[in-house]
């Protein structure tokens with residue numbers, strides 16, 4: 001196990017699913033964890049679960065698609081912990097509808113969260129990491145990127161999808 005004692009990790013959407021798993025793993029390695037989550041009601045239970053591990057957890061209601069919200073989350077992190085060592089861009093959105101049923105708003109929500117959200121968090125956190133000349137960023141993606149949106153078309157093996 002990597003020793004992350006005293007490190008500070010931000011996990012976007014880190015209150016459930018893969019994000020909570022990542023947050024708990026970071027906590028078990030000794031890192032204090034900031035949960036930057038859109039849905040406020042999901043935060044307290046996750047904070048309690050992480051603190052049970054014996055580290056500190058801070059939940060900050062955050063919308064990663066909004067630069068001012070990301071800035072507030074980073075400021076709250078620095079106020080509490082004074083540094084940021086790790087950023088995990090986990091917050092993600094999938095709208096499982098056929099493309100013919102999707103709306104422009106669906107497109108904006110998905111790209112806004114998965115791409116712009118990752119960009120905004122990286123942009124703001126890198127600013128802080130550069131001051132200390134250290135830090136690590138992990139961006140989550142999905143093999144769904146290689147999948148057609150047309151139903152009944154099987155997923156291609158990754159190598160084949162890449163060669164198209």
Ligand SMILES: NC(=O)c1ccc[n+]([C@@H]2O[C@H](COP(=O)([O-])OP(=O)(O)OC[C@H]3O[C@@H](n4cnc5c(N)ncnc54)[C@H](O)[C@@H]3O)[C@@H](O)[C@H]2O)c1
Pocket residue numbers: 012013014015016017018019036037038039042062063064065089090091092093113117140141142143
């Ligand atoms: N679940 C899978 O099978 C799978 C597979 C491949 C990749 N992924 C990727 O892993 C990541 C986590 O997936 P999951 O299934 O655990 O997700 P999830 O939907 O269970 O959790 C995502 C969390 O992100 C939060 N969130 C959404 N929009 C947000 C925003 N604008 N600002 C802040 N928080 C926001 C949600 O409220 C939620 O708590 C995603 O990026 C997803 O694309 C998931």
